[in-house]
Amino acid sequence: APAYAKTSVVTAARMLDVESGRMLERPVVVVTDGRITSVTTGGATAPAAPADAERIDLGDVTILPGLIDMHVHLTSNPKYGGYTGLRFTDTFWVAQGAGNAARTLRAGFTTVRNVGSDGYADVGLKQAIEEGWIEGPRIVPSAHALGATGGHCDETYLPPSFDRKSPAMGDSPEELRKRVREQRKYGAEVIKVCATGGVFSRNTAPGVQQLREEELRAVAEEAEFWRLPTAAHAHGADGIKAAIRAGIDTIEHVSFIDAEGIALAKQRGTYLGFDVYNTDYTLAEGEKNGVLPENIEKERQVGTQQRENFRAAARAGARMIYSTDAGIYPHGDNARQFAVMVRFGLQPMDAIRSATINAARAMAREGDVGSIAVGRYGDMVAVAGDPTRDVAVLERPVAVIKGGERVR
Template identity: 85%
Template sequence: MLKSLAAVLAASVLATPALADTVVVTAKRMLDVDSGRMLDDPLVVITDGRIASVVTRNGGRPNIPANARRIDLGEATILPGLIDMHVHLTSNPKYGGYSRYQFTDGFWLAQGVGNAERTLRAGFTTVRNVGSDRYDDVALKQAVDEGWITGPRIVPAAHALGATGGHCDETFLPPSYDRKSPAMGDSPDELRKRVREQRKYGAEAIKVCATGGVFSRNTAPGVQQLREDELRAVAEEAHFWKLKTAAHAHGADGIKAAIRAGIDTIEHVSFIDAEGIALAKRQGTWLGFDVYNTDYTLSEGAKNGVLPENIAKERAVGTLQRENFRAAAKAGAPMIYSTDAGIYPHGDNARQFAVMVRFGLSPIDAIRSATTNAAQALGRTADVGSIQVGRYGDLVAVAGDPLADVTLLERPVAVIKGGERVR
C-alpha cells in the first residue's frame, strides 16, 4: 500500500536535520589557561552553543558554514568565561542588619533578576549560588535556562544546612516570631534528610555551615557548630546523590573537621592554620577565600545598616584571613574563586583578582582559580572553565594582557555565553 502524501512529507521533515547555529569568534590573542600561554589570532567556532573548533595562527582554518554569524573582537584578548564559586544572587548589601525586614518576601527574588544580569555582564558566565531562601536560586536558574531573564549558568544550592541557632539559622528575630531556617539539623540523620530535601527541590550542590559567621547574630566566626560526624553525613549523602559540597568555615577546627569529613570546597577559610593547609593539599580540598569583600563592608557597611557587632567581626576576620590566604598560596594549596557576592554589589566580582595577586597568587593562578580550578571543583570539566572543543561557548574579552594587568578583568569589553554576545 502506498503511503499517504502527508506521511511521506512528515517523514521527510523528520529526516532533515535542523540547520546548526554557528558563530565564529576572532580576536588578536587568546589566553590558554591550561598552559598559561598567550596564543595569537584565535578563531573559535561555536555550534549550537558548544565549541566546535579552536585554531590559532598557522593552525589552518576550519570549514565554516556560509550562514555563520561572526563576532570580531579586534585587538582584544579572549579567555574562558569566568566562574564565581560563592555568590548570593538574591542578597543585596544595600540592606544590612534589620533594614532588610522592610520588604516582602518576593522582593529578594525580584531584585535578584538584576543581580544575575550584572554578574553575567561582568564576565562571569557561571556561578555557584551557595544559599538562598525559598529556593529562589533554583527559580533564577530556571528562568535563565528558559530564556526569560539574562544571567549566568547557575549552580543552585538552595537552603544552606546548619545547626539550630547557628550561622545559617535565623538569628536576628526573637522567639515570638518563631522564624527558623528550613534546613537546620541537629544529628547526622537529620542532616542527611535536609540534603535529600534540597536535592528534591532543585539543589545541584549542598552548602553546610560548619562554624559561626560574620553576618549572623550570637555566633562567633571561629567557633565550630557541627561535629565531624554531622559534616561527614552531609558529605556522604550529597556524594551518594552525585552532588558536590561546600562548607562555610572560618575557624581552624571547623575547617579541618570539614576537610576530614570529605567536604569538597571550604568557603571563607579565615583562620586556617598550617595543619589545615597541609590537610587540604593532601586531600585535594579546594579553598575559597573571599579576600575582597572586607574592603566593601568596612567602608560601606555602617551606612547600609550592618550592625556594629557584625562590622567588628569583619574587622577582626579580614586582616587575618588575607595573611592566611598568603600562607595557603605560598604552600600551593588548591584554590577556587569565591567572592561572597551579595556582601558587596553584584557585578564587582572581578575586583577580587587584584587582591589575590597582591597577597601571593600569580595572575595566571588567580585566573585559573576562576576557570580550570573552578570547573574541576564543580565537576563540570566537560562544560566550562576552558576554551576547548565540546565545552560551552562562554568567553570573556579584555583590552590587553590580563597576565600583565589582572585588573583588566574588571572591565570586560565583551562577554559571550553559549555563542551569544551579551556585552
C-alpha cells in the same frame, strides 16, 4: 548538521590557554548550538563555517574562558544590611536578584555557584535564565544552606516569638542526610553546609565550630551518594579541618586556617575559596547600609587574618578557587577580587585559574565550563591587554559571550 544549528565564529588577537598558561595568537573559536566545536590558533585553517554563521570579530583583545564565581548570593543585596531589609516582602529578593544575575553575567562571570538562598529562589532564577526570560549566568544552585539550629545559616536576627528558622537546619547526622535529599529534590546541584559561625549572623562566632565532624561527614557522604559536590562555610581552624576530614570538596572563607589545615587541604586535594575582597566593601560602606556594629566588628577581626592566611595558603601552593560572596558587596563587582588575590601573594595566572579551570574541577563541571576547548559551552570573556600582567583588566571586560551569543 540539523537545519536549526546555529553557529558563531569568534575571532580575536590573542587567547589565554588557562591550562598551560600560554598566550596563543589569532584564535578562531567555532560554537555550534552553544558548545565549542573547534578551536584553532596561529593561523591554522579553521573548519569551514556555514554561510549563515554569525561572525564575532573582537579585534585587538585577549579572550579567556568565561569566569566562574564559586560563591555568590544572587538574592542578597548589600544595600540592605542588618534589619533594614525587613521592610520588603519575601518575593522582593528574587525580583531584585534578576538584576543581580544580569550584572554578574555582563561582568564576565558566565557561571556562578549560588550557595544559599531562601525559597529555592536560585533554582527559579536558573530556570528563568534558561528559558530566556531574564539575562544571567549559568547557575549551579545550592538552594538552602544546611547547618545547626541557631548556627550561622539559621535565622539569627529575630526573637523567639517570630518563630523563624531556616528549613535546612539539622542537629544529627540523620537529620542532615534528610536535608541533603530535600534540597536535591527541589533543584540543588551543590550542597552548602555551615561548619562554623560567621560574620553576618547574630550570636555566632566565626572561629567556633557548629557541626561535629560526624555531622559534616554525613552531609559529604550523602551528597556524594547523590553525585553532588559539597561546599562548607568555615572560618575557624577546627571547623575547617573537620570539614576537610569529612570530605567536603570546597572550603569557603577559610579565614583562620592554620598550617595543619593548609597541609591537610593539600593532602586531600580540597579546594580553598578565600573571599578576600569583600572586607574592603563592608568596612567602607557597611555602616551606611545598616550593618549592625557587632557584625562590622566581626568583619574587622576576620578580614585581616583571612588575608594573611590566604598569603600562607598561596605560598604553600594550596588549590584555590574564586569565591567572592557577592551579595555582601554589589553584584557585578565580582572581578575586583583578582587584584586582592595578587596583592596577597597569588600569581596572576593562578588567580585566573582559580576562576576558570580550578573552579570547574572543584564542582566536577570541567566537561562544561572552565576552558575554551571542544565540547565546552561557548563561554568567553574578552579583555584589552594581558590579564597575566595586570589582573585588573578583568574588571573591565570589553565583550562577554555565553553559549556563542554575545551578551556584552
